[in-house]
Amino acid sequence: MVRFENVGLRYGLGPEVLRDLSFQIPAHSFQFLTGPSGAGKTSLLRMLFLSLRPTRGLVNMFGQDISLLDKSAIARLRQRIGIVLQDFRLLDHMTTYENVALPFRVMGRDESSYRREVVDLLKWVGLGERMEALPPILSGGEKQRAAIARAVIARPQLLLADEPTGNVDPTLARRLLNLFIQLNKSGTAVIIATHDIALMDQYQARRMVLHESRLHIYE
Template identity: 80%
Template sequence: MVRFENVGLRYGLGPEVLRDLTFRIEPHSFQFLTGPSGAGKTSLLKLLFLSLRPTRGLITQFGHDVATLSKDAVATLRRRIGIVFQDFRLLDHMTTYENVALPLRVMGRPEESYRDEVIELLNWVDLGDRMWALPPVLSGGEKQRAAIARAVIARPQLLLADEPTGNVDPPLAQRLLRLFIELNKSGTSVVIATHDIALMDQYDARRLVLHDGRLHIYD
């Protein structure tokens, strides 16, 4: 599904923040991405989401060389990816329900075909009583759960999550992880960036560890 070969990334004329990354993400796989603050986890997620292009090296995604893609082709591929950023990126003029349903609307599905599905997912992430609220009145944890629901609602082929359990209590964190695991069982490849070692230790999953811009893989 994803292949990196000797990938490097720098911002402007600064030093490389990612160096010589070579790895694969296989279909139906589940992995944690971890490492100290400033190691480059968010930059790697942005490369995977195609919102950044590498300074050097080759990235192949869904069988396509990223360097050769047009903007329209990138937009098409990104519809196959779900992502949860730390800043959530909810649309303030849309209700929680509308934000979560947005990927399905973009796909052209009529509301009657997905309404029950969206409501069921909102109940699962404990937002059933907040579905008609606008993001500015939601707490940080509620925004995070809404962003997660939006990322998974369309059952993407690849799910990327940047610290998805950082603003919730441990029981809800476990529940959200179960949601990611069930999505993985249904065929989605999952990459979760986290600092939570205790959480990772509860699951037998591959670990991608970034340190000083280099990647170490533990299967």
């Protein structure tokens, strides 16, 4: 599903913040991405989401070399990827329900075909009473759960999550991780970036560790 070969990334004229990344993400796989603060986890997730181009190397997504694709083709590929970033990226003028339903609207689906699914997922993540609330009045944890619900609602082929359990209590963190696991069992490849070693230790999963600009993989 994903193949990086000798990928490097630098910002401007500075040194490479990521270098010589070579790895593959198989379809239906589950892995954690970890490493110290500033190691480049968010930058790697942004490259995987195709919102950041590498400085050098090959990135192949879903069988396509991204260097050969125009903006419209990149946009189509991104529809196959769900992402949860630490700034959530919710649209302030849309209700919680509308934010979570957005992937279906982009696909052109009629609301009657997805409303029940969106409502059920919002209830499951504890936002059943906040469906009509706008993001500015949501707490940090509520925004995070809304962002997660939006990322998983359309069952993407690849899910990227940056510290998805950082603003919730341990019980809800386990519940959200179980949501990702169930999504993975239904066929989605999952990459979760986290600092939480205790949380990772609860699950048998591949670990991708960024250290000193390089990636090390432990099966």
